[in-house]
Amino acid sequence: MARNASRPGLKRAAMMLAATSALGASVIAAAPAQAAPAQAAPVQQAAAPQAVGKQSANQIVWVYVWATNVNVRRGNTGACTDYPSTGNCPIIIRKVSKQEIGVYCQKRGQPVSDSGYSSEWWSYVYNGAYQPSGFVSNVYIRGKAHLDGVPDCTW
Secondary structure (H helix, E strand, O other): OOOHHHHHHHHHHHHHHHHHHHHHHHHOOOOOOOOOOOOOOOOOOOOOOOEEEOOOOOOOEEEEOOOOEEEEEEOOHHHHOOOOOOOOOOOOOEEEEOOOEEEEEEEEEEEEEOOOOOEEEEEOOOOOOOOOOOOEHHHHHHHOOOOOOOOEOOO
């Protein structure tokens, strides 16, 4: 084994592999930490952002869910797409807790109140490629009741 390691070609390959591994580790270690989003604000209305249709909803906006065990309700069929609510969107496809999630747009639906905050807006959540998407009440997302920077859904 030691005899093969002394060959120039194998030695060079081993050195390159070690250098690549060290470089990858330093890049990962140097990655900047993301700052936490601003705290949740009381109910307020923002100027209406640009509307987005289901087919053109390809821009994802990252928002922060401040609560734990928040339901993501299946939202791609039936009455749920017209008026997101616990009754119209009874299927829970996953839960999210104190994390960033990607949303496409937001839609007016059932008013929800929790921990002193209220909102009648629900955000349409990106749930990964080839996965059903769903809605989360904006009351659990940091920001205003109608989120700044998140367009309205037009369907």
